[in-house]
Amino acid sequence: MKLFSTILLSTTFFVAIAQTKPTVDCRDISAMLDGLGRVEGTARWIRVTDSLLNVCPNSAGLWGDKAVVHIVRGQYKEGFKYLEKAVELNPIYYLGYRAWYRTRYLHDYAGAIKDLDQLEKVAGSSLVYVVNAHMYLLKGTAYKEMGDHKKALELYNTAIEEQISSKGPEWVGLYDYLLRGTLKYQMGDYDGAIADFDLEVKQYETLVDTYYYRGLSYAATSRKDEARADLERAKELMLGQGQKRWEGYVTLPDEVFLTNIEKALLRLY
Amino acid sequence: MNVAAFAQNVGDISFDPKTDDPNFKLCNPEWVLQTYMLKSIADETPLLVDREIRTKFTPRDEWKTENGIVTVRFVVNCNGQADRFRLTEMTFELEEKKFQESLRTHILEIAKSIQWPARRARQQTADYYHYFNLRIVDGQVKDIIQ
Numbered sequence: 001m002k003l004f005s006t007i008l009l010s011t012t013f014f015v016a017i018a019q020t021k022p023t024v025d026c027r028d029i030s031a032m033l034d035g036l037g038r039v040e041g042t043a044r045w046i047r048v049t050d051s052l053l054n055v056c057p058n059s060a061g062l063w064g065d066k067a068v069v070h071i072v073r074g075q076y077k078e079g080f081k082y083l084e085k086a087v088e089l090n091p092i093y094y095l096g097y098r099a100w101y102r103t104r105y106l107h108d109y110a111g112a113i114k115d116l117d118q119l120e121k122v123a124g125s126s127l128v129y130v131v132n133a134h135m136y137l138l139k140g141t142a143y144k145e146m147g148d149h150k151k152a153l154e155l156y157n158t159a160i161e162e163q164i165s166s167k168g169p170e171w172v173g174l175y176d177y178l179l180r181g182t183l184k185y186q187m188g189d190y191d192g193a194i195a196d197f198d199l200e201v202k203q204y205e206t207l208v209d210t211y212y213y214r215g216l217s218y219a220a221t222s223r224k225d226e227a228r229a230d231l232e233r234a235k236e237l238m239l240g241q242g243q244k245r246w247e248g249y250v251t252l253p254d255e256v257f258l259t260n261i262e263k264a265l266l267r268l269y
Numbered sequence: 270m271n272v273a274a275f276a277q278n279v280g281d282i283s284f285d286p287k288t289d290d291p292n293f294k295l296c297n298p299e300w301v302l303q304t305y306m307l308k309s310i311a312d313e314t315p316l317l318v319d320r321e322i323r324t325k326f327t328p329r330d331e332w333k334t335e336n337g338i339v340t341v342r343f344v345v346n347c348n349g350q351a352d353r354f355r356l357t358e359m360t361f362e363l364e365e366k367k368f369q370e371s372l373r374t375h376i377l378e379i380a381k382s383i384q385w386p387a388r389r390a391r392q393q394t395a396d397y398y399h400y401f402n403l404r405i406v407d408g409q410v411k412d413i414i415q
Contacts, residue, residue: 041279250415
């Protein structure tokens with residue numbers, strides 16, 4: 001009887017332990033890693049991520065984080081392999097991300113378009129945001145970089161119109177008019193470009209890029225005084241309190257540098 | 270200082286006596302940053318690098334069948350000296366591959382000839398890792414990603 005009681009008590013104890021063992025919600029795991037105050041890419045961060053992946057091997061967020069850390073440090077083979085895993089686990093989120101990384105870090109525009117086509121299919125709509133921009137903005141840029149300006153413009157137009165018609169004009173992205181204006185400038189539609197830059201200035205008054213490209217558009221239509229005023233403004237903003245479209249990681253298509261502005265000003269005089 | 274002991278973060282490059290300059294010194298081997306942590310909007314290094322590579326790269330007939338991506342990674346110390354150059358070569362599908370030795374050497378020579386800027390962090394100059402990529406199409410530099 002005593003033996004039976006001991007077995008019963010022990011069994012009850014272990015069942016109780018099993019029942020109180022904390023469970024991990026893998027949906028929150030990437031956010032938990034954020035909570036550790038991470039310094040991405042450090043040896044400690046990698047150790048923690050790998051341990052968490054042992055517990056939650058199907059966490060797309062963890063694979064995605066690991067991918068980004070490798071890609072931004074130039075470890076492309078590993079990074080894109082991890083990103084593929086994230087895409088498998090959460091295509092609706094990571095297909096767009098992968099397209100974005102393909103354009104920025106590989107200049108693989110055809111691959112990005114393929115990912116975005118797949119994303120549209122999976123999402124059942126084109127009104128999907130990829131890194132804060134309508135997916136057609138990214139897709140349009142991919143076509144532009146491949147030299148198909150007409151297709152790029154078509155996509156930019158749809159992106160802007162779709163955001164206005166379905167959500168309202170305040171939903172047009174921070175750089176959408178700038179991107180379309182720059183494309184129109186490159187296509188030789190200077191008046192169309194200026195109209196877009198006017199809209200961009202209204203929503204982002206201190207953006208260097210808009211004044212630079214509007215200055216070039218004015219110069220191309222022989223409106224020298226307006227060109228000079230805009231280019232001077234671009235220079236002032238660049239050297240002062242302005243901002244430019246910029247990422248610390250890689251150079252963007254059509255990114256503006258102070259040297260570009262100064263050369264454009266010299267051409268005017 | 271056993272520098273290799275610190276080669277543990279993603280992308281760290283440890284000293285290789287077969288290829289690296291033994292006189293090259295990091296100012297703070299335990300605190301080597303990444304370029305993206307140190308860049309500012311005023312940084313014009315991409316323009317310099319683009320110009321240097323496009324003027325110095327001299328294509329050869331024997332490279333006409335070469336296609337793929339080359340990543341050049343290295344470390345720049347707080348005095349603006351660069352060393353520990355590493356090349357990674359891939360197909361456009363990111364499969365491993367090897368370019369011809371003469372092409373690899375040419376790319377390395379160009380990378381080494383560039384005056385990489387000394388960068389600052391926390392009011393002092395800092396050591397940092399840097400990289401750039403070349404898309405090689407038919408033996409020519411089609412694109413520079415940096």
